[in-house]
Amino acid sequence: MGVSNIVSVFLLLVLINLSSNNIKGIEAFHKVYEKLQSQSVESVNPLHRSAFHFQPPKHWINDPNGPLYYKGFYHLFYQYNTKGAVWGNIVWAHSISKDLVNWEALEHALYPSKWFDVKGTWSGSITIVPGKGPIILYTGVNKNETQLQNYAIPEDPSDPYLRKWIKPDDNPIAMPDYTMNGSAFRDPTTAWFSKDGHWRTVVGSRRKHRGIAYIYRSRDFKHWVKAKHPVHSKESTGMWECPDFFPVSTTDFENGLDLDYVGPNTKHVLKVSLDITRFEYYTLGKYDPKKDRYVPDGNSPDGWEGLRFDYGNFYASKTFFDYKKNRRILWGWANESDTVEDDISKGWAGLQVIPRTVLLDSNKRHLVFWPIEEIESLRGNYVRMNNQNIKMGQRLEVKGITPAQADVEVTFNIPSLEKAETFDPSFKLKPLELCKMKGSNVTGGVGPFGLITLATPDLEEYTPVFFRVFKDTSTHKPKVLMCSDARPSSLKQDRGPLKQDKMYKPSFAGFVDVDLADGRISLRSLIDHSVIESFGALGKTVITSRVYPVKAVKENAHLYVFNNGTQIVNVESLNAWSMQRPLQMNNGAQ
Numbered sequence: 001m002g003v004s005n006i007v008s009v010f011l012l013l014v015l016i017n018l019s020s021n022n023i024k025g026i027e028a029f030h031k032v033y034e035k036l037q038s039q040s041v042e043s044v045n046p047l048h049r050s051a052f053h054f055q056p057p058k059h060w061i062n063d064p065n066g067p068l069y070y071k072g073f074y075h076l077f078y079q080y081n082t083k084g085a086v087w088g089n090i091v092w093a094h095s096i097s098k099d100l101v102n103w104e105a106l107e108h109a110l111y112p113s114k115w116f117d118v119k120g121t122w123s124g125s126i127t128i129v130p131g132k133g134p135i136i137l138y139t140g141v142n143k144n145e146t147q148l149q150n151y152a153i154p155e156d157p158s159d160p161y162l163r164k165w166i167k168p169d170d171n172p173i174a175m176p177d178y179t180m181n182g183s184a185f186r187d188p189t190t191a192w193f194s195k196d197g198h199w200r201t202v203v204g205s206r207r208k209h210r211g212i213a214y215i216y217r218s219r220d221f222k223h224w225v226k227a228k229h230p231v232h233s234k235e236s237t238g239m240w241e242c243p244d245f246f247p248v249s250t251t252d253f254e255n256g257l258d259l260d261y262v263g264p265n266t267k268h269v270l271k272v273s274l275d276i277t278r279f280e281y282y283t284l285g286k287y288d289p290k291k292d293r294y295v296p297d298g299n300s301p302d303g304w305e306g307l308r309f310d311y312g313n314f315y316a317s318k319t320f321f322d323y324k325k326n327r328r329i330l331w332g333w334a335n336e337s338d339t340v341e342d343d344i345s346k347g348w349a350g351l352q353v354i355p356r357t358v359l360l361d362s363n364k365r366h367l368v369f370w371p372i373e374e375i376e377s378l379r380g381n382y383v384r385m386n387n388q389n390i391k392m393g394q395r396l397e398v399k400g401i402t403p404a405q406a407d408v409e410v411t412f413n414i415p416s417l418e419k420a421e422t423f424d425p426s427f428k429l430k431p432l433e434l435c436k437m438k439g440s441n442v443t444g445g446v447g448p449f450g451l452i453t454l455a456t457p458d459l460e461e462y463t464p465v466f467f468r469v470f471k472d473t474s475t476h477k478p479k480v481l482m483c484s485d486a487r488p489s490s491l492k493q494d495r496g497p498l499k500q501d502k503m504y505k506p507s508f509a510g511f512v513d514v515d516l517a518d519g520r521i522s523l524r525s526l527i528d529h530s531v532i533e534s535f536g537a538l539g540k541t542v543i544t545s546r547v548y549p550v551k552a553v554k555e556n557a558h559l560y561v562f563n564n565g566t567q568i569v570n571v572e573s574l575n576a577w578s579m580q581r582p583l584q585m586n587n588g589a590q
């Protein structure tokens with residue numbers, strides 16, 4: 001039997017195994033594919049790999065960990081499988097950059113080696129402690145599968161690369177007590193220092209079905225004590241992974257705030273990643289440092305109908321304060337939407353989205369996100385369009401750039417909202433369902449209009465990103481839906497046992513908080529082969545989709561601007577650029 005036959009028989013066995021009971025779920029996230037997690041990658045299929053997103057050369061990645069700016073370098077650590085393309089064998093991989101665009105890989109910062117992390121070095125964060133330097137807080141898993149919080153210190157804090165990390169023997173710094181669930185206790189946040197002389201960090205957890213954010217205090221960053229009450233919790237939300245807790249200014253809408261900022265004009269943001277739904281949500285609210293309690297604002301819903309950093313494929317996100325440029329920057333993980341079999345055969349899975357700045361919107365009801373300015377250094381060939389009316393059923397091609405690897409910004413002008421469809425109040429809580437019901441091919445009044453990305457000319461394959469405007473008869477205001485619809489994205493049909501399409505092709509959607517008083521709305525999409533990040537109305541609503549076209553790839557992909565509503569819309573301006581590859585992307589990763 002030839003090698004390739006042996007490989008295919010082996011693959012077949014793997015696939016048979018996959019469909020049986022090889023999946024041992026500790027819980028939704030840490031799905032353990034026992035036989036697959038160490039199966040080495042034979043080769044890497046580059047077809048759908050990104051060009052300008054952060055991605056190691058092969059294998060599985062998930063959560064971004066401990067991002068920081070230190071001594072002239074941005075650092076990104078991330079959860080990485082050293083052996084294969086599914087979750088398992090997780091270490092803290094480590095890369096550095098001067099500009100958040102070009103990255104160089106260093107040796108792994110943390111890997112299981114001590115009794116307090118022998119079964120896992122899971123997510124965490126970094127705090128710069130004056131006099132000590134950067135300190136990692138991370139979750140370790142012991143041989144009993146109990147989750148513990150640990151710390152690690154740089155061997156040499158004066159090394160700007162922070163290459164070597166030491167895990168002191170007085171770890172762990174926090175163990176679950178008898179009231180807590182030791183299988184649900186993880187992801188410590190960056191700590192902050194308060195006037196009362198204490199450091200504080202937040203750790204995600206659950207008690208029965210209640211999602212919990214515990215708060216721990218320490219004077220010396222070694223001895224930590226759990227506060228009597230969680231900083232916040234919410235019934236029926238399940239495990240709170242990857243909490244993030246930070247202040248935003250309510251008067252300065254240009255600069256971010258560091259964690260220990262204290263002042264009158266602030267709100268706090270509490271974000272959690274919900275293990276049950278695999279989506280995140282956040283609330284805006286008030287943090288009382290005396291009581292160590294956080295209370296969301298009345299109009300900021302707590303739970304999975306709440307606000308999101310990103311309404312698409314985005315999870316386990318984490319922000320850090322970049323004191324070089326006074327901004328708060330968000331990292332987040334976008335997993336694959338294809339199948340586990342696909343991930344194994346392509347040899348890689350997961351990427352980090354383009355870092356985004358985070359600010360409070362001047363309406364103070366939600367945050368706004370924008371790709372870091374540094375990414376614009378990759379803009380190459382440029383084309384534009386101005387003052388073009390688009391009638392119903394029309395689409396205009398954006399030519400002269402590379403549509404599979406592009407940055408496109410468009411501002412639409414809507415002359416009249418009269419024809420907008422009436423908004424049925426029952427739609428309200430389910431933008432995803434609404435987008436599914438009213439896709440880009442369902443004629444409307446005002447909209448659907450927007451971009452058609454990664455498309456074949458006959459629209460056999462395409463991923464539309466668009467708006468649809470409704471009239472809300474109860475508020476007399478327009479209600480704007482934004483969709484990034486993966487349903488028509490790929491001809492690939494991979495039928496499961498019940499004949500369902502196994503590829504995940506959601507019609508991701510969110511509402512956009514705009515009144516359209518001046519008739520304008522903008523859309524920016526960063527398109528990178530299998531990832532499309534879209535920013536509606538300058539970042540009020542953000543949606544990331546992962547798609548895997550089979551025909552609309554590389555130079556066969558096309559980009560259009562379209563309208564399928566009876567109301568004519570005007571493309572006031574459209575600017576599009578080909579995006580170049582960074583010179584150095586994670587060069588030399590292990």
Ligand SMILES: *[C@@H]1O[C@H](CO)[C@@H](O)[C@H](O)[C@H]1NC(C)=O
Nearest residue numbers: 115116141142143144145146
């Ligand atoms: C593991 O669990 C056993 C039995 O509950 C206990 O005696 C032991 O101390 C635990 N070991 C660790 C490393 O936590």
Ligand SMILES: *[C@@H]1O[C@H](CO)[C@@H](O)[C@H](O)[C@H]1NC(C)=O
Nearest residue numbers: 027181183184207208209239
């Ligand atoms: C503890 O957490 C684990 C993991 O989330 C969960 O499976 C288990 O049901 C939880 N136990 C209790 C008592 O809530």
Ligand SMILES: *[C@@H]1O[C@H](CO)[C@@H](O)[C@H](O)[C@H]1NC(C)=O
Nearest residue numbers: 440441442452459464562564
């Ligand atoms: C616009 O609507 C027509 C008619 O339903 C459809 O054929 C076309 O694919 C639609 N365009 C998009 C981008 O969905």
Ligand SMILES: *[C@@H]1O[C@H](CO)[C@@H](O)[C@H](O)[C@H]1NC(C)=O
Nearest residue numbers: 439440441442486487488489
């Ligand atoms: C409209 O698009 C949706 C999503 O791609 C598809 O399921 C449906 O069949 C399309 N309808 C028509 C009439 O083309």
Ligand SMILES: *[C@H]1O[C@@H](CO)[C@H](O)[C@@H](O)[C@@H]1NC(C)=O
Nearest residue numbers: 278314315335336337338504
């Ligand atoms: C990403 O993959 C899809 C398809 O397998 C799942 O449906 C999502 O739940 C998953 N998202 C996360 C955050 O794990």
